[in-house]
Amino acid sequence: MQGNSSWDRQLVEKSIDSLKDKPGALLPILHSIQDQLGYIPSDAVPLIADKLNLSRADVHGVISFYHHFRSKPCGEFVIQVCRAEACQAMGSRQLEQTIKQTLGIDYHQTTLDGSFTLEPVYCLGNCACSPSIRVNDDIHGRMTTSKFSQLVDKMQTVAVEVQ
Structure with missing residues (x-):
């Protein structure tokens, strides 16, 4: 939870x-x-x-x-951006900047509405499909800025439906 x-x-x-x-x-x-x-x-x-x-x-x-443990509540959606070499070679740094701008937060921060927490991760084990992100327990490979925008729209729709 x-x-x-x-x-x-x-x-x-x-x-x-x-x-x-x-x-x-x-x-x-x-x-x-x-x-x-x-x-x-x-x-x-x-x-x-x-x-x-x-x-x-x-x-x-x-x-x-241990980076796994949190000392404060996280957002409904925890977004982890892979920062390993394979993902960097395939554009994760640019993706990372887009994600930060889209959410209006930096790593280890949560949006004011409590929807999103952003975290760096140093390998998701999905190198063949770089760049990759994980949202909660789901890994998304070959992530692009446009795919990320669509994903955020979908998550925001889910968050509104739950409320």
Whole structure:
């Protein structure tokens, strides 16, 4: 579930309690919380630290070290632009600029309406179809600026229908 601006303490505690006795429990707990909330609330860090007998700095350090973890809610659509060499050779830098201009945001930002979050990624494993982007769990290869405009229009239509 993505885009929540509030978090559920009981859900976080349930995730911690169900996984805290596993060896190396911190990462599974963080994944569980993010899978359910879309991010790891900063107020959850002390809960995790206390239950695992870790310092808050240890927990925060893991969250900030791994790019996968978010500390604030993301948009309904998370757009990742591949920045690997194959995609760059096929025009991803120009595509990246168009995406930033179209959305009015830079990397690691979310649009004011909460629809889109933009993130860089360093390989989507779709090199033969460069340049590539991923929107949530869907990879789109051979992306062009016009294809991206059509995709954004489609996503905005979906977002309006959901509201």
